[in-house]
Amino acid sequence: MSTNPTTLANAEWFKSSHSGTNGSCVEAAILPAIVGTRDSKLDRSPVLTFGHDQFRAFIAGVHQG
Template identity: 55%
Template sequence: MNRVDLQNARWFKSSYSNGNGSCVEVARLRDAVAIRDTKQHGTGPVLTSTAEGWRAFIASVANGEFGEL
């Protein structure tokens, strides 16, 4: 697995975030998408995905493939 440079990542929260601290942040990177939990305050683990994989995941969520939100 390749290391991803997160030093210059610009993180953003979902527009569906309700501000209670239970949010997911996403950063678009050159060749990947990075995802992290805001409760970790930038110190926790970061998941990465290809852009295509991230789009497929979001489409699956929107289509209800993982159950009701």
């Protein structure tokens, strides 16, 4: 899914509440049309984007193990 880079540059990124202290974290930004994810260790990390339904399915799969 593609999105305007400016949209991501202005996004509010947050770390998962399940992130550990070892620095291996994923950050997410919830935007009107997409959810962006990136590696928190890299300032200019590539961003993977998902539709809201896709992201909800991903989270449900993580919870199911």
